[in-house]
Amino acid sequence: MSDLRKGEKMKEKSNLSETIFRSLLIKTQYAEDYALTLQEIYSDVESVPHFNDEEILLENWGIEFFYVDTKEQIEWTVILALMTFINQTGCEVSYVLTNQTLKKFAIMQENRCLGKKQLIVSDGIEININEVKDEL
Amino acid sequence: MNFNSYFLWPKKFVEDSINADGLVDKPFVEEYTEEILNKELYGLKEDDLRGLINQLSFTASFYARLRRMVIEHTAKITLVRMMDEADFEAEFEQELKQLLEEE
Numbered sequence: 001m002s003d004l005r006k007g008e009k010m011k012e013k014s015n016l017s018e019t020i021f022r023s024l025l026i027k028t029q030y031a032e033d034y035a036l037t038l039q040e041i042y043s044d045v046e047s048v049p050h051f052n053d054e055e056i057l058l059e060n061w062g063i064e065f066f067y068v069d070t071k072e073q074i075e076w077t078v079i080l081a082l083m084t085f086i087n088q089t090g091c092e093v094s095y096v097l098t099n100q101t102l103k104k105f106a107i108m109q110e111n112r113c114l115g116k117k118q119l120i121v122s123d124g125i126e127i128n129i130n131e132v133k134d135e136l
Numbered sequence: 137m138n139f140n141s142y143f144l145w146p147k148k149f150v151e152d153s154i155n156a157d158g159l160v161d162k163p164f165v166e167e168y169t170e171e172i173l174n175k176e177l178y179g180l181k182e183d184d185l186r187g188l189i190n191q192l193s194f195t196a197s198f199y200a201r202l203r204r205m206v207i208e209h210t211a212k213i214t215l216v217r218m219m220d221e222a223d224f225e226a227e228f229e230q231e232l233k234q235l236l237e238e239e
Binding site for chain 2: 052053054055066067068069
């Protein structure tokens with residue numbers, strides 16, 4: 001299958017990634033537990049010192065990687081899992097999170113689900129989210 | 137054990153990949169690595185294999201980081217070129233506007 005064909009196939013499924021707008025978000029215990037689990041996975045991956053590429057195994061989660069690029073992609077996948085969860089279930093979870101990066105992405109998704117306009121500024125290291133008013 | 141020759145192992149794969157006409161002809165890397173395993177490594181002892189894994193890890197890391205740095209460096213060069221082009225375009229528009237106003 002060519003790369004173009006693969007792209008077309010992905011496009012057919014892409015509606016699952018579209019934002020589901022809601023008037024309010026709910027708070028539940030299962031959502032908190034799930035978000036905290038993802039936070040632990042994210043923190044475990046993020047905190048691995050990886051100045052040179054080397055074989056890493058996180059036994060608790062069965063996560064294995066060698067390249068720093070792979071580490072970053074796993075971190076992004078965990079963020080994406082959390083954002084998708086918020087979008088699909090309409091649960092608010094940012095208030096239980098303590099990891100600043102994960103918390104910011106959760107807030108970003110929650111705002112998006114509520115239809116709030118936001119300005120996202122990143123210098124490649126830090127991300128800042130500011131809500132913007134309609135007149136802007 | 138001396139593994140100096142491993143620097144030459146990817147040569148055929150790289151050349152065949154560069155010379156491939158399109159996606160259909162693109163060689164599969166596994167075919168080349170399997171050939172190396174069968175021809176060069178099959179008879180090696182466990183200690184030698186572990187030594188080779190170490191050296192291959194350093195090499196793989198080096199090339200992966202170098203690839204990433206080259207991509208980032210290229211992106212910077214592309215950005216500078218695009219900004220220069222935008223400046224040139226803006227200056228041209230400004231001069232053109234000035235000329236039209238003078239006429």
